[in-house]
Amino acid sequence: MEEKIRDIWTQLQNEVKQFDSKRYGRLELNDEDGFRLSCDREKNLEILIAVDGGKKLKDFNFPDWNGMDFDLVELNLPVVGSIKNIRLKLEGENYTDIFLTICSDLAESLDVRPHNERYSVFNEFLERWTSFFERAGTEGLSPSNQRGLFGELFWLEKIIDNGIAAYSALDSWKGCLRAYHDFEINGRVVEVKTTMTKSPVKIIINNERQLDDRGLKSLHLLVTSLIKSESGGLSLPELIGRMIENLKEQPGCGILFSKLLKSAGYIEKHSYLYKATYTVRNDELYSVRDDIPRIINLAEGLGNLKYSLLVGSIQNFIEDKNKYLKMIKKESA
Numbered sequence: 001m002e003e004k005i006r007d008i009w010t011q012l013q014n015e016v017k018q019f020d021s022k023r024y025g026r027l028e029l030n031d032e033d034g035f036r037l038s039c040d041r042e043k044n045l046e047i048l049i050a051v052d053g054g055k056k057l058k059d060f061n062f063p064d065w066n067g068m069d070f071d072l073v074e075l076n077l078p079v080v081g082s083i084k085n086i087r088l089k090l091e092g093e094n095y096t097d098i099f100l101t102i103c104s105d106l107a108e109s110l111d112v113r114p115h116n117e118r119y120s121v122f123n124e125f126l127e128r129w130t131s132f133f134e135r136a137g138t139e140g141l142s143p144s145n146q147r148g149l150f151g152e153l154f155w156l157e158k159i160i161d162n163g164i165a166a167y168s169a170l171d172s173w174k175g176c177l178r179a180y181h182d183f184e185i186n187g188r189v190v191e192v193k194t195t196m197t198k199s200p201v202k203i204i205i206n207n208e209r210q211l212d213d214r215g216l217k218s219l220h221l222l223v224t225s226l227i228k229s230e231s232g233g234l235s236l237p238e239l240i241g242r243m244i245e246n247l248k249e250q251p252g253c254g255i256l257f258s259k260l261l262k263s264a265g266y267i268e269k270h271s272y273l274y275k276a277t278y279t280v281r282n283d284e285l286y287s288v289r290d291d292i293p294r295i296i297n298l299a300e301g302l303g304n305l306k307y308s309l310l311v312g313s314i315q316n317f318i319e320d321k322n323k324y325l326k327m328i329k330k331e332s333a
Helices: 002-019 093-111 115-135 143-161 166-172 236-247 253-263 268-273 311-317 321-332
Strands: 023-026 035-039 045-050 068-077 081-090 183-185 188-195 202-205 218-229 277-287 307-310
Touching: 002 023, 002 035, 002 093, 035 093, 045 068, 045 093, 068 093, 081 093, 093 115, 093 253, 093 268, 115 253, 143 166, 143 183, 143 188, 143 218, 143 236, 143 277, 143 321, 166 183, 166 253, 183 321, 188 202, 188 321, 236 253, 236 268, 277 311, 277 321, 307 311
Parallel strands: 188 218
Antiparallel strands: 023 035, 035 045, 045 081, 068 081, 183 188, 202 307, 218 277
16 A cells, blocks of 8 residues: 555656646545545645535644644535545655555555544544654654563463464553553453563553552553563564464454554564564563552542552562463453
């Protein structure tokens, strides 16, 4: 899809040069007749998505993305007449590659969903890419975010390998969607923490909700300790590549995994940046209950508490990972 969009824009740029006027092109999606590409005299690239004529700018909560601009514009077409469109415009050649990826993702999402779900698809698209820009932006994930994603995917792969249906496992991954906890299956929650600290090992609790088990069937803390390997080990792109290969035969899982990765801040274009390789030194599952060290009750007016937790202080709360995996497999069947 991305190459198809690139080819159409190249053609439109040539037509602008020839006719000295703004040019439009169709992507010819299977189930979407309101998606257009355009290029103006300044060679600015745009996508246009037709919307109801009664829509106003205030009806949309457009995000602020670097190098791109949203607007609501009217497009005059032969025979059809004036049509309102959401416009996403590229501003600056430095953002062309990420812009192509974004446009391709929207086109593919529109193409596989019914026409009457256009607004739902578009809102999901905005949430997905807003999450991406918050995590990674145009420069890729920070080293700490890379390790955090590695840890979450390591657990995701493990629950799939232990018999949880792939689609259910992917659907349980909530951390990439900015939820309070990383994984949830039928009210059973796992919060994943990845660390490279040496003894004494500590992890960062980012807010008071992360270790709050109230209203949940169970809450577990998975602590994954990584060693950065000079040779050998596994890189983030290698782990993702392995998972993509294993999900190929699972209906719908490849598309869902791709969307979740984008929400987590990962795109293939940035994979060359992620050269670090890791070896999992240790991963332990802890039951969050009773008097485990934590802060969950704050005075009125306080919130967004962040603190460090020494892993050595919670050794009495270790649980058997294999027993836990068997239990959630049975409950999810």
